[in-house]
Amino acid sequence: MSSLSRQSVTGEHYQGVPVASLRLDVEKRASSGQRLMMMVGRDAGDSIELLVAFDAGRQIEVLQSVVPMASPHYPALTPVLPAAAWYERELAELLGVQPEGHPDLRPLLLPPDWPRDVFPLRKSFSQRQRPAASSRPRSTVPVTGPGVFTIPYGPVRSGIFETTQFVVATAGEDVLHVDMQPGYKHRGVEKQFELLELEPAVLLAEEVSGTATIAHSMAFCQAVERALHLSIPPAARWLRVLTAELERLYNHFDVIARLCDDASQSVAQAQFAAFKEEILRNNVQISGSRFLRGVNQIGGVCRRPTPGILSRLRHDLGDLQRRSEDRIALLLRTNSFIDRLIGTSLLPNQLAAQFAAVGPVARASGLDRDCRVDRPYAAYDHCDWEVATGPAGDAMERLRVRIQEITQSFGLIAQALEALPAGPLAAPLPQSLPEGIAAFGWAESPRGEVLYWVRLGTEGRIDRCKVRSPSFVNWPLFTRAIAGNVLTDFGFAEHSFGLTQAGCDL
């Protein structure tokens, strides 16, 4: 196990486990209620290293196993830990590690015409390669019964949506089963990271999911900062809180606007869309970009808004908060709207826990999970606020949680504007970057925990960067929560989950 020894990073504990006993170890942790955070595979030359990361309070506990490249098999974890299902499909497809006993090993992310024996995350595969098409038809889960038929909803969907495909089995009005087939937006993100040096890689992290620019770039930067033991100046910590909460605000207003759109509440939709637009315009003042591009860099942040811009932001947001609270109060009294949300796409607490849900989706199913509190980063340990949770688990509860988070975000922004100290914006990078160091980085995006695992290679390049967005975790739950609802509630269900495809397909 000596090749696996790591430098210690606070808050991470690695434990070597023989492949044969990996499943038993995972089963123990799953039954004790530990949440699966992520599974990572890495091509280590003559072997493939598997990491299974669990959430143990303030600590991330990582099981590591080595699978020989000559015979890349291991006993599948999905039968004892359902939350591992998509990770194992991804590992099989991108790295060629076969989980034996996995119930569903259909391709998940690669294009339908991709040859089955080419694994893009192996080091022997060059990013610039584009293998010839091979026939690999997509298959779907058969659902049979009297009057049952399937609707392929996507990849080109009705409306302005990101591309994905749902194969909906129905007998008329009720949704019986949804088989989700993502991957149409697979861009090869993780391989692309391996071509870049650290500083331009932040720009790539910003474009993994363009509506969670701050969360993704911050999670990436924090992974590198933790690996290098960099200490971030206080001004940068507070600016990260400020921008992350602006990002949460515009995304939550977007979700409310889309729900109003689904319910044909056109005035309400226009009002909330206008609130979102006001925040995007403020974002330009702060960062030069409506989606807050170019804020984070490794070691801190790139720029500091002038005092004039900050005082105008304080004024504008105060005004916006007053107006938005009035509209939200009215929305919650609009029966024709809330009738569509109550009881829709119910996600029971037990199911959410079993599939390791994150973000507002988890919090609305009674799981008190928010990495701003669980493992504080930036300046969140100096902030005064409360995690919003609710027990009901339906679309209405997800809306309520988001509404509370809007209030909290306004408060957090006010605190950041108050506390923002003078001083440097970034800690300098060390002259030489040691090879082989690795760490996790995380951030609570508007959709939940974004998790990165970054390992440095030679010459300051990235050897492996594993990205796990909240959407990758929560989409499988969406397909379960929608079953049993009527087709006309599909939009409410989808928008109340508020997920993206870009972060899932990578």
Place this chain on the structure above:
Amino acid sequence: MFGWIWRGIRTGVLTTHYPDRPDSLAPAFRGRPTIDQARCHDGACDAAVAICPTQALQSTPQGLRLDLGRCIQCGLCAEVCPQAIRMTPDFELAVQQQCDLVLNVDQIPDEEQVVPVARQALAQRVKDLRRSVHIRHVDAGSDGAVEQEIYALTNPFYDIHRLGLFFTPAPRHADVLLVTGVMTRAMARPLRETYAAMTQPKLVVAAGTAACSGGIYRGSYAVLDGVAAVLPVDVFIPGTPPSPLSLIYGLLLGLGRVAQRVPSQPSEPRENDIVVNPMSEPEGIAHSSVAVGEEDRL
């Protein structure tokens, strides 16, 4: 019910008058970089070329060359060489030919200079669909932000319905195919099929730097480096993501309602520019012959 009506009226009119009256984004907005190489000291421009993450800025014997189709507006070049390179809030970047995206720096026009539309063929094609146009959006591998900007086109600030532009879910009813994203390998076939389902005359708009060139994902194994690899593109709208005003400008440029501001370069007409006037063909036959023709060409 009355609560909403009252609040709607009280909010008043928020809508921009663009393009009838000029509008602008905040001065801090990073749009097009302008480069004045004469003011560069100590070879700082070479450092700017080296730092560009998408190789949008290149050094040629004729001087610096900027490919707007690759520029992701990160502004790193302007930080490295602030004397010569400046990020401007200019958002009217859309062009009709891919080669127009590549600027030799000395060709960048004055702010006031307006260049006539180069391609008569396109103007001919779209002359019947100027005032009521239906748009079908297809995502071919975006980062998700550009969808939010397209959705923003219907918000009270931009309200593109006032321009006679509407979104439609049905490709059969669509005049414009608005494509976003890097053009992933998996989306090539669905996109071709959507295009084939549209009737003539039709317009393809590539929205975003990613759709113009693949952007930061250019060269990736799963990416075909922009929409032009799959469909004949009529308008390219750079931007990461393009702002709603950039999108309005690009859509109107495609419809011949505004003029192109980035200088046009002489080029050979493309194969797909020669289109039989669909109005002269009998109904029905036009559909099937178009569909077959599309398949052959693609």
